[in-house]
Amino acid sequence: MMLAAFLTAPIILFPPQTAVAAGGGGGGGGGGDPYGSSYGTPAPSYPQQKDRKTTHKVKKPFKQSGFEDPAFRDGYRAAYATIYERNDYAAAIDQLHALGRDDQPNVANLIGYSYRKLGDYKQSQVWYERALKADPNHVLTWNYYGLWQIEQGNRDQAQYHLQRIAEICGTECEEYRTLAAALEKPPGTNLVY
Structure with a gap:
């Protein structure tokens, strides 16, 4: 009986420590995780997945x-x-x-x-939208489509295109400057772009 009590004592006295020690998750140190570190991302698999994704992202546009x-x-x-x-x-x-x-x-x-x-202009619009569907950040399409908008009298839409260009490449890029210059011209002015 004494032997049975002695053998079960470590299990009763130490299960939380054993569970914490086995919980792992690496990197320990009190990050405020209420579940302990067992929900952390395992160190060996995260960099491999990240590298695989990074490589894929680099290759896709090149192939495309x-x-x-x-x-x-x-x-x-x-x-x-x-x-x-x-x-x-x-x-x-x-x-x-x-x-x-x-x-x-x-x-x-x-x-x-x-x-x-x-x-x-109808076919032109179809193709500009097709280009932007393929690449929503294709700055030259935003520029040309913005000029299309001006030619159609849609100055507010052209202003939106100008804003998108600024978000993509800033206000110093050629695409921004040419569309901004076109917007500064009076409505009805023949564009040379």
Whole structure:
């Protein structure tokens, strides 16, 4: 009997300490966790998951851009030249569609720009919105779409686009300055952008 009492005494006297010691969670030290540190993130798995996520985030935009593909890059540059050097917007639209990457934000934006320059504002809007769906922070699309808004007489919407540009790249970037300059012109002024 005495032996039984002696053998059960450590279990009765020390279970809280044993449970705390086994609870682990690493890093201990009174962070105010009412549940003890057993709800902390285990040290070995957290950095591995974080690194995996970071690597994934870095790779995704790179793959999504398409510019690592020489054929895409060359085709995009040719379409870009067709737009900005030759002002042949209809041909550029065909060149951009031929790339097979209509949902790539740079491509969709240039298609929208080309339609705007051709005076097809409905199609232009579709493509600007498609570019922003692909990349909500595509600053050049916010700029071009803001100019579209001004041309449509939607100065309040253009002001919203200007605000979005400021949030993305600040007030010193070219996209902000050109849209701000366009907004300063009197309504009905022909824009050259």
